[in-house]
Amino acid sequence: MKTKHLTLTFFVLIALTVALFTVDLATGSVYVPIGDVVNALLGEKVSSKGLKDIVLIFRLPKALTALAGGAALSTSGLMLQTLFRNPLAGPSILGITSGASLGVALVILGAGCGLSGAGFLGDLGLGGNLLLIASSALGAAVVMFMVLILASRVRNIMTVLIVGILGSFAISSVVSVLVHFSRPEMVQAYLAWTFGSFASVTWDQLKVFFPLTVTLVATSTLMGKPLNVLLLGEDYSRSMGLDPWKIQMLVLGITAILVGCVTAFCGPIGFIGIAVPHLARALLGTSDHRILLAANALLGSSTALLADLVAQLPGYRAILPMNAVTALLGSPVIIWFILKRSRKGSGPFV
Amino acid sequence: MEAEDPLAKKRLEGVHVMRVVREVFLLPLIGIFFLCPLALGYSVEFSKNFTIDEIAPGIVKVVVSNPWRGADGGFCYILRDKGAKGVVLEKGCEVVDVPIRSMVVLSSTYYALIDALGATDLLIGASRPQRANTPSVRKGYLAGKIKDVGDGVDVGVETIYALKPDVIFTYATGGVRDAHPKLKEAGLRVVVCAEYMEEHPLGRAEWIKFFALFFDRYDRAQSLFDEVVKSYNRLTQLVDTASKGLRPTVITNTPFAGRWFVPGGKSFIAKILEDAGADFLFKGTNTSGSIPMDIELVYEKGLNADYWVNTGTWTSLEDIERSDPRLMRLKAVREKRVYNNNRRVNNEGGNDYWESGVLRPDRILEDLVSIFHPHILKGHTLFYYKRLE
Numbered sequence: 001m002k003t004k005h006l007t008l009t010f011f012v013l014i015a016l017t018v019a020l021f022t023v024d025l026a027t028g029s030v031y032v033p034i035g036d037v038v039n040a041l042l043g044e045k046v047s048s049k050g051l052k053d054i055v056l057i058f059r060l061p062k063a064l065t066a067l068a069g070g071a072a073l074s075t076s077g078l079m080l081q082t083l084f085r086n087p088l089a090g091p092s093i094l095g096i097t098s099g100a101s102l103g104v105a106l107v108i109l110g111a112g113c114g115l116s117g118a119g120f121l122g123d124l125g126l127g128g129n130l131l132l133i134a135s136s137a138l139g140a141a142v143v144m145f146m147v148l149i150l151a152s153r154v155r156n157i158m159t160v161l162i163v164g165i166l167g168s169f170a171i172s173s174v175v176s177v178l179v180h181f182s183r184p185e186m187v188q189a190y191l192a193w194t195f196g197s198f199a200s201v202t203w204d205q206l207k208v209f210f211p212l213t214v215t216l217v218a219t220s221t222l223m224g225k226p227l228n229v230l231l232l233g234e235d236y237s238r239s240m241g242l243d244p245w246k247i248q249m250l251v252l253g254i255t256a257i258l259v260g261c262v263t264a265f266c267g268p269i270g271f272i273g274i275a276v277p278h279l280a281r282a283l284l285g286t287s288d289h290r291i292l293l294a295a296n297a298l299l300g301s302s303t304a305l306l307a308d309l310v311a312q313l314p315g316y317r318a319i320l321p322m323n324a325v326t327a328l329l330g331s332p333v334i335i336w337f338i339l340k341r342s343r344k345g346s347g348p349f350v
Numbered sequence: 351m352e353a354e355d356p357l358a359k360k361r362l363e364g365v366h367v368m369r370v371v372r373e374v375f376l377l378p379l380i381g382i383f384f385l386c387p388l389a390l391g392y393s394v395e396f397s398k399n400f401t402i403d404e405i406a407p408g409i410v411k412v413v414v415s416n417p418w419r420g421a422d423g424g425f426c427y428i429l430r431d432k433g434a435k436g437v438v439l440e441k442g443c444e445v446v447d448v449p450i451r452s453m454v455v456l457s458s459t460y461y462a463l464i465d466a467l468g469a470t471d472l473l474i475g476a477s478r479p480q481r482a483n484t485p486s487v488r489k490g491y492l493a494g495k496i497k498d499v500g501d502g503v504d505v506g507v508e509t510i511y512a513l514k515p516d517v518i519f520t521y522a523t524g525g526v527r528d529a530h531p532k533l534k535e536a537g538l539r540v541v542v543c544a545e546y547m548e549e550h551p552l553g554r555a556e557w558i559k560f561f562a563l564f565f566d567r568y569d570r571a572q573s574l575f576d577e578v579v580k581s582y583n584r585l586t587q588l589v590d591t592a593s594k595g596l597r598p599t600v601i602t603n604t605p606f607a608g609r610w611f612v613p614g615g616k617s618f619i620a621k622i623l624e625d626a627g628a629d630f631l632f633k634g635t636n637t638s639g640s641i642p643m644d645i646e647l648v649y650e651k652g653l654n655a656d657y658w659v660n661t662g663t664w665t666s667l668e669d670i671e672r673s674d675p676r677l678m679r680l681k682a683v684r685e686k687r688v689y690n691n692n693r694r695v696n697n698e699g700g701n702d703y704w705e706s707g708v709l710r711p712d713r714i715l716e717d718l719v720s721i722f723h724p725h726i727l728k729g730h731t732l733f734y735y736k737r738l739e
Contacts, residue, residue, distance in 0.1 A: 029647035050653045057676050058646040062608075180504060183699055192606045199608025199645055202675055267607060312644055317635070319609060319644045 006291060009284060013298040017067070020305035024063045027314045030054050058199070061206050063305065065198040068213040069262045070272055070304025071297040075217050076255035077273030078280070078296045082227050082289065083251050086161050087337065090274035091259040094161070095143045095168030097270075100263035101194065102171050103139025107132050108190045109178040133205075133264035140260030143167070148252045152245065195321035196267035198308050209265050216254050217297050224290030227251070231287065270323050271330025272307070276300045278337045303329065392559075392568065395579075396552040399544040400560050408434025410563060411443065417544040418524040419639055425542045429563050446517060446539060449566040454499055454510050456520035456529060458700060459545060461487045462709040463558045466574055469565045475513045477501035481700030505529040511536050517564060519543055549638050551622045551711030552582055558709060574709075581712035582625075589627040589719055592726045597629040600722070601652035601682070603640075604662040605674065610648040611640040619660065622711065626718035631655055649676070657722065658682035659735070661690045667738050686737070689721050693736040703734045 026037050032054055036046045040055035073091065080089040091097050146167070151160045179187050201209060226247045229237040234244040262269065280296035281287060307325045392402040392410070403411045408431035415424035426443035439445070454475035455464070461484040464470055470486035478501050479491035490496040497513060500506040510518060510533065518540045522528045530540045541564075545557040555578050562571030600623055603611055613619045614637030615630075623630040631651050635641060652658070658680065664670060667688065670677050682688055691714075694702035707714050713733050720730040 029644035030650040050650045053653070053676075053679060054646050054650055057679075058649065189606060192609060195607065195609075197608035200606075200674065204675065317643050317647060318641050321609075 006284075010295065010298075013295055013302070017298050017302045017305070020302050020309070021063055021067060024066065024305050024309055025055065025059050027309065028054070028059060028312055029314075029317060029319065057203065061201055061203055062199045062308065064206060064210055065201040065266065066304040066308045067301045068210050068217070069198060069266050069269065070276075070300040070302070070307075071217045072213040072258040072262050072300070073269060073273040074276035074280070074296050074300025074303070075220050075293065076258045077275075077300075078277035078289075078293065079220060079223075079227065079251045079255050080273075081277055082231050083248060084161050085231065086158070087278065087341070088274065088334070089161060091255070091263075092168075092268065092270045092273065094147055094164035095171060096140045096147075096256065096259045097263055097268040098168040098171040098175070099139040099141075099143030100136040100260055101139070101268055102175055103135035103137070104132055104193060104264070105175045105178045105190055106139075107135045108193070109182040109186050133261075136264030137257070137260030140263060141256045143171070144252050144256035144259075148249065151248065193267045194323070196269040196323045196326070197311075198266050198304070198322070201265050205265060209261060213258060213261055216258055220254055221293040221297065223250070224288070224293055227289040227293070228287075231289075266322075268323070269304075269326055271326040271334075272300055272303050275330035275333040276303050278333055279303075393572075394556060394559065396550045397545075397548055397556040397560075398550075398553060399547050400557070402559070402563065406434070406436070409436075411440065412560065412563060414542055414544050416547050417522050417542050418547065421522075421524055424544075427541060431566070444539065446541070446564065448564050450516035450564050452513075452515045452517075453564075454513060454515040454518045456499070456501065456505060456518065457543070457546075458482060459704055459708045460519055460543070460557075460561065462706040463561045466558060466709055467562055467565055467567050467570055469561070469567070472565070474515055475499040475510060477505070478698075478700075481696065481698040483694060483696055483700050483702035483705050505533075507532055507536060510538065517541050519561075521546060545708065547638075549616055549618055549621060551618055551625070551714065552579055554618065554708050555711055578710060578712050582715055585712060585715050585719055586625045588726060589625070589723065593627040593723050596723075597627055598656035598722050599654070600628045600630055600657040600659060601632070601648065601655045601680075602630070602658070602660045604664065605645045605648065605677075608645050609642045610645050612643050612648060613640050614638050622715055622718065623659075626715055626722055628657065628718070628722045649680070652680060652682075654681045656682060656685075656687060658688045659690070659718070659721070661688055661738065663692070664688075664690055664738060665692065665736070670738070686739070688738040689732075689735045690738060691734050691736075693732060693734055707734055 025041075026032070026034055030051070032051050033047070036051050037055050040046045040052045041060070046052040046055075077090045080091065080094060081087060083089070084094075147160060147164050150163055154160060179190065182190070226237075226242055229240050229242055230244065230247050230251075237244045237247065259273075276299050277296055280292055280299050283299070284292060284295055286292060307322060307329060310329070311320045311322050311325045313319055391404060394400065394402060399414060399416045401413045401415075405411050405428075410429045412427045412429060413424055414426075417424060426440065428440060428443045428445045429448045430445060431448060450472065452474045453472050455461070455473065456477045458477065458481065461476075461482055464473060465484045465486045470484075470490055473487065473490060473496050475497045476482070476487065476491075477499060479487055479496045479498055482488050482491065487496060491498075497509065499509045499513070507529075516539065518533055518538055520529055520533075520540060520542060521544070522530055522542050530542055533540045543557065543560065545554050545560075548554045548557070556575055558571045558575055559568060562568045602613060602619060602623075612632045612635070615633040615635040616638040617640075618638075620630050620633050624633065661670075664673070667683065667686065670683060670688070677683060691703045692701055696702075703714070716727065716730065717732050717735040720727040720732065721735060
């Protein structure tokens with residue numbers, strides 16, 4: 001029975017992801033007839049070159065980015081929630097996103113302050129700028145590492161969370177000082193980056209982004225057992241012959257790369273990382289990571305694709321900032337979770 | 351008898367004629383003499399965001415409307431000549447004694463207007479004057495006469511207070527970060543300008559009249575502005591006759607993170623592109639602000655555009671490639687017809703396009719005409735614009 005239910009759930013999730021992926025390819029600000037979309041994908045003749053470009057160099061990389069990015073964010077969210085045993089843990093709350101933001105702010109805004117030379121002005125476009133991606137990933141990794149060291153010292157996961165939140169405020173304040181002293185056009189570029197978007201990733205970048213994130217997400221789905229053990233506490237994991245420190249390091253390492261990678265290429269995309277794991281748990285009715293991880297990744301992809309769809313405002317010329325959409329979709333989920341939890345009393349956290 | 355005397359008749363007629371002359375011409379002439387400032391003195395032709403009314407001899411009421419997008423009201427100033435008798439108080443209007451003796455300006459877009467009126471001497475503080483291109487402002491800053499008072503978000507209220515300027519010229523966006531409420535609270539006289547909200551290129555330049563009222567140099571402003579109008583109109587007529595209805599298509603601005611902010615069809619840039627004889631591909635939108643569009647939309651529409659202008663901070667085609675290689679497929683890029691308005695950017699990042707360009711839309715237009723219709727202005731050297739190589 002249970003296996004049947006599971007199979008069905010996974011089937012629905014995969015179908016949902018495929019459907020959203022298809023709709024994302026087929027819709028946008030420009031009307032492309034569905035026949036042209038299919039022809040473009042199959043390499044057949046399309047009624048105009050412009051429409052072919054739209055599908056192949058704009059929509060397809062964007063949809064693939066959303067697919068991989070959504071899975072990456074929800075996976076890191078789930079793993080962090082388990083690691084810290086806190087339902088509100090997530091990349092943006094632990095300061096990891098702020099770390100990445102600081103890295104990017106230093107590159108974009110630091111240029112304005114004369115840190116990287118005046119010739120940088122022309123490099124504002126994020127695309128193709130490996131420096132930005134590297135600094136973002138580095139920023140995320142540094143913060144993750146600090147959180148990790150702290151975690152090993154204080155041995156109280158709640159303290160780690162609080163310090164992470166406060167640390168992220170501190171990092172944000174450094175960013176705001178940079179913003180404050182920067183030229184308006186630099187600030188605008190930085191703000192545009194903070195809105196988040198899947199649309200600016202090019203094929204060249206996708207060649208790095210997609211394999212990296214997909215491999216890490218796939219690897220993480222194999223970590224169900226150690227994560228289940230982690231959920232039961234460090235003493236338990238030691239009794240099981242697993243070194244909790246090693247698992248923690250591995251989880252933090254994977255999440256740092258995932259979050260750093262997504263944040264670098266797409267900007268700080270909020271709420272998917274926090275909200276999707278709750279949805280996944282509710283949907284599957286289990287906290288067993290062996291199944292949860294894969295379902296959560298699929299759900300993350302779907303959510304990201306849906307957010308991208310909504311942000312495009314099909315039928316309108318204007319588009320919405322991605323983060324506004326993920327927050328609108330994500331916050332009700334979190335609120336619902338908190339209300340449900342408080343009604344139940346203090347049950348198991350996940 | 352009298353009637354038979356031709357001379358007498360003539361004399362009588364003469365008196366009559368005289369009376370007619372007096373009544374028909376002289377009285378109105380006297381009237382015109384007195385009413386002159388009202389009827390002929392002040393005029394605003396292109397600007398939509400300020401009006402000038404002489405409400406009494408030597409007392410002028412200036413109303414700034416539409417200071418920001420979606421603004422409810424405006425600002426009213428009563429400018430009183432030092433010699434003028436009496437004060438006209440109107441509710442909600444601030445009284446300013448003119449000519450003013452000192453000022454602080456919080457936008458570099460006013461520099462050229464002030465400079466052209468020969469009033470830079472009155473300038474004692476400005477936002478980031480080190481970025482100025484206007485020579486007199488640069489000189490004043492280097493000589494220590496013009497202090498840096500910080501900019502928009504970071505205005506040094508204390509610095510300005512210590513300078514005690516007669517007037518602070520600033521702009522407002524309607525947000526909480528606007529400088530004017532705090533400066534007003536400190537008892538300083540703040541004048542909010544709305545030149546950046548003007549939709550007609552000549553409407554921005556006409557703000558020279560607004561500034562001139564504060565320096566008592568209206569006539570100078572009028573004659574300077576008339577020259578600009580003449581020059582601008584000469585160019586548009588030239589385009590009308592010489593372009594033979596040929597309108598190359600053009601797109602503007604640059605995408606960032608998937609969004610492409612496209613100026614609306616009612617904007618300053620849409621108007622000047624139209625006047626330059628180009629077909630702005632997004633002229634149909636009904637706003638003067640910018641619209642964040644999806645990159646795919648602008649790409650699809652602009653793929654075969656002949657020209658691409660106002661490309662942000664880019665200085666070379668390489669910048670485009672680095673920013674987003676997909677944009678290299680645009681026809682304007684392939685055929686190297688990308689022009690940016692950053693030829694006159696100084697080392698501090700100040701762009702003269704936003705300084706002297708405010709006063710000289712005719713020069714901007716001249717550049718654009720020579721870009722879109724090279725055969726019309728043969729041998730023209732670009733002033734604000736630069737071709738990306």
